Amino acid sequence: MSEPVLISEVGPRDGLQSIASVMATPDKCAWIDALHAAGLREIEVCSFVPARLMPQMADASEVVRHATSLPGLTVMALVPNLQGAEAALRAGAHKLTIPVSASEAHSLANVRKSRQDMLREVRSIVALRNERAPQAPIEVGMSTAFGCTLQGVVPADEVVWLADELVQAGVDEVGLSDTTGMANPAQVRQLFGRVRSAIGERTGAAHMHNTRGLGLANCLAAHDAGVRTFDSSQGGLGGCPYAPGASGNVVTEDLVFMFEAMGIPTGIHLPKLLAARSLLQAGLPQEPLYGMTPLAGLPKGWQQPD
Amino acid sequence: MSEPVLISEVGPRDGLQSIASVMATPDKCAWIDALHAAGLREIEVCSFVPARLMPQMADASEVVRHATSLPGLTVMALVPNLQGAEAALRAGAHKLTIPVSASEAHSLANVRKSRQDMLREVRSIVALRNERAPQAPIEVGMSTAFGCTLQGVVPADEVVWLADELVQAGVDEVGLSDTTGMANPAQVRQLFGRVRSAIGERTGAAHMHNTRGLGLANCLAAHDAGVRTFDSSQGGLGGCPYAPGASGNVVTEDLVFMFEAMGIPTGIHLPKLLAARSLLQAGLPQEPLYGMTPLAGLPKGWQQPD
Numbered sequence: 001m002s003e004p005v006l007i008s009e010v011g012p013r014d015g016l017q018s019i020a021s022v023m024a025t026p027d028k029c030a031w032i033d034a035l036h037a038a039g040l041r042e043i044e045v046c047s048f049v050p051a052r053l054m055p056q057m058a059d060a061s062e063v064v065r066h067a068t069s070l071p072g073l074t075v076m077a078l079v080p081n082l083q084g085a086e087a088a089l090r091a092g093a094h095k096l097t098i099p100v101s102a103s104e105a106h107s108l109a110n111v112r113k114s115r116q117d118m119l120r121e122v123r124s125i126v127a128l129r130n131e132r133a134p135q136a137p138i139e140v141g142m143s144t145a146f147g148c149t150l151q152g153v154v155p156a157d158e159v160v161w162l163a164d165e166l167v168q169a170g171v172d173e174v175g176l177s178d179t180t181g182m183a184n185p186a187q188v189r190q191l192f193g194r195v196r197s198a199i200g201e202r203t204g205a206a207h208m209h210n211t212r213g214l215g216l217a218n219c220l221a222a223h224d225a226g227v228r229t230f231d232s233s234q235g236g237l238g239g240c241p242y243a244p245g246a247s248g249n250v251v252t253e254d255l256v257f258m259f260e261a262m263g264i265p266t267g268i269h270l271p272k273l274l275a276a277r278s279l280l281q282a283g284l285p286q287e288p289l290y291g292m293t294p295l296a297g298l299p300k301g302w303q304q305p306d
Numbered sequence: 307m308s309e310p311v312l313i314s315e316v317g318p319r320d321g322l323q324s325i326a327s328v329m330a331t332p333d334k335c336a337w338i339d340a341l342h343a344a345g346l347r348e349i350e351v352c353s354f355v356p357a358r359l360m361p362q363m364a365d366a367s368e369v370v371r372h373a374t375s376l377p378g379l380t381v382m383a384l385v386p387n388l389q390g391a392e393a394a395l396r397a398g399a400h401k402l403t404i405p406v407s408a409s410e411a412h413s414l415a416n417v418r419k420s421r422q423d424m425l426r427e428v429r430s431i432v433a434l435r436n437e438r439a440p441q442a443p444i445e446v447g448m449s450t451a452f453g454c455t456l457q458g459v460v461p462a463d464e465v466v467w468l469a470d471e472l473v474q475a476g477v478d479e480v481g482l483s484d485t486t487g488m489a490n491p492a493q494v495r496q497l498f499g500r501v502r503s504a505i506g507e508r509t510g511a512a513h514m515h516n517t518r519g520l521g522l523a524n525c526l527a528a529h530d531a532g533v534r535t536f537d538s539s540q541g542g543l544g545g546c547p548y549a550p551g552a553s554g555n556v557v558t559e560d561l562v563f564m565f566e567a568m569g570i571p572t573g574i575h576l577p578k579l580l581a582a583r584s585l586l587q588a589g590l591p592q593e594p595l596y597g598m599t600p601l602a603g604l605p606k607g608w609q610q611p612d
Contacts, residue, residue, distance in 0.1 A: 152607035182605045184567035185526050212605075213560035213598035214567075217522040220491050254519035261490035261520075292519035299488045299518075301458035 004265040006042060006229045008205055009035055009252055011280070012063070013044040013078050015237025016056050018248065019287055025059040027283030029066045034276035035234065036067075039268040042074040043067065044097060044231075048084035061091040068092045076139070080111055085125040089133045096129065097139040098122055099177075100166065102159045103148035106179070110143070119165055126170035137172040139204055141231070145191065147182030156191055163195045163203075173204030175229070178218065181211020181248070185221035192225035205229035208250045210236060210290075215250035216258055223264075230255060234273075234280055236290030251291040253277070257298075260305065270304060310571040312348060312535045314511055315341055315558055317586070318369070319350040319384050321543025323362050324554065325593055331365045333589030335372045340582035341540065342373075345574040348380040349373065350403060350537075354390035370397040382445070386417055391431040395439045402435065403445040404428055405483075406472065408465045409454035412485070416449070425471055432476035443478040445510055447537070451497065453488030462497055469501045469509075479510030481535070484524065487517020487554070491527035498531035513537035514556045516596075521556035522564055529570075536561060540579075540586055542596030557597040559583070563604075566611065576610060 045067045051058035067075040077093040079085040100118045101107035107115050145159050163174045196203045206222035208215045219230055233249035256268045351373045357364035373381040383399040385391040406424045407413035413421050451465050469480045502509045512528035514521045539555035562574045
């Protein structure tokens with residue numbers, strides 16, 4: 001029996017904040033319920049950002065309160081700053097995830113802070129967590145870890161340096177994100193290997209994009225490098241705004257199919273996961289959904305593990 | 307410097323015979339020219355089958371004659387039987403590829419022959435080749451090697467047995483095809499590993515489909531298992547008729563991007579490969595083309611190796 005992997009669903013946050021439509025709160029909750037019923041045990045349900053900047057996330061507290069009623073679910077919220085962290089902990093989020101850019105150019109463009117400023121912000125969030133909710137893990141998703149559309153190459157040494165700084169700042173898990181779809185499997189194996197050498201078991205999730213079709217190959221490479229947590233998005237929700245039709249996030253359905261077919265347990269019931277798609281589509285009738293396994297269906301003779 | 311890989315383009319045969327439209331001969335030739343100009347050095351240009359069964363391939367001899375005028379190109383033709391092999395060698399094909407099913411049920415359905423009957427057919431093609439064109443290699447693409455939509459599981463022992471029989475019959479290369487999109491990376495590593503143990507350097511191409519999104523991950527797994535030849539199709543041409551929108555063959559553009567990004571030389575010039583797509587589209591204006599790299603474009607800072 002292979003060691004299980006954890007699929008961390010990011011669609012309700014990463015997916016929904018990337019599209020123009022705003023999903024109604026009851027639809028979000030029904031979709032999260034269906035994901036939970038399919039066996040998802042970690043879901044990034046929202047982002048705590050000002051509603052005027054991101055109306056899709058205006059109901060963040062309500063969604064967190066609903067999601068925390070689901071048994072066995074780790075409810076994760078994205079928080080870009082201390083204020084967001086305060087709101088997330090107040091709403092009862094179980095786990096916080098902070099986006100920190102490996103690329104200085106992307107950091108300045110995305111959050112208008114240098115990486116050093118973000119490290120200071122992370123330290124203040126850790127201090128808040130230690131005081132208010134010491135049981136709540138803090139994850140950093142290190143964006144642009146594999147390359148940046150603004151500055152191009154991101155040196156591996158800087159990724160390793162930043163991972164180390166983040167752990168020293170008190171972060172529990174540091175994952176690597178291929179924000180721009182520039183990663184390749186050789187790089188993924190090497191970079192996760194180096195980060196693991198530096199920070200060991202604090203190495204967090206692989207957050208891969210499918211921008212150039214390499215999403216699953218990069219997840220396989222990350223798995224080879226010892227990664228056991230993978231971010232993905234149902235229906236590949238969260239497209240690349242600069243490349244219409246080019247999906248962004250790895251598709252949860254295809255990722256779960258890959259691992260289950262390999263005999264690597266995900267704890268997810270694939271037919272129920274495929275069924276959850278209809279709740280997502282019902283809440284966003286105009287939005288295109290991606291994924292090959294949903295189109296092709298499960299292979300003849302497919303046995304859902306118990 | 308990594309060992310190079312050979313990308314064997316199958317679009318002009320596998321792609322074009324899977325669609326309803328018939329591409330005009332001059333359009334086929336112009337597309338093959340563009341693929342050659344991009345650096346492709348093995349192209350499966352046609353199938354020698356009766357024109358009444360497959361009107362898309364009625365110009366097989368003419369296409370072979372054109373393609374053999376291109377310097378440095380290995381011109382491959384698919385031949386399902388002795389009669390096809392005679393016609394292909396007469397036209398001047400450099401290399402023959404014979405489809406042999408690992409699944410007995412698929413063999414009977416596809417070519418109305420048992421596997422034993424196909425082995426006899428292969429022996430007669432080898433005898434013909436030895437007499438008429440001893441320099442022409444014969445490849446077998448073993449279809450349904452990873453599973454079959456008719457019979458379900460295909461035992462690995464039968465794949466290894468058949469590979470061994472084919473080599474004994476005089477075949478130069480035996481590749482494994484995921485005809486039905488059922489392969490997973492763990493299986494790919496294991497099965498190619500076993501076949502390589504049995505037939506060594508006669509182990510041929512990985513022919514992967516992207517039916518459930520695992521095409522590139524399976525190619526990566528095959529590469530890990532020592533495979534150095536990969537079949538793919540420009541634009542993913544050659545869809546799954548039973549799953550609209552679910553592309554069949556691995557997309558050449560994405561596959562080349564993956565290997566080149568990993569620093570594994572393909573000999574292919576990516577911008578020219580992307581440009582060849584417009585010739586394919588010009589010849590088949592109604593046909594949808596797939597591929598993520600063409601949609602997203604090459605990453606910022608992409609350096610085409612010399």
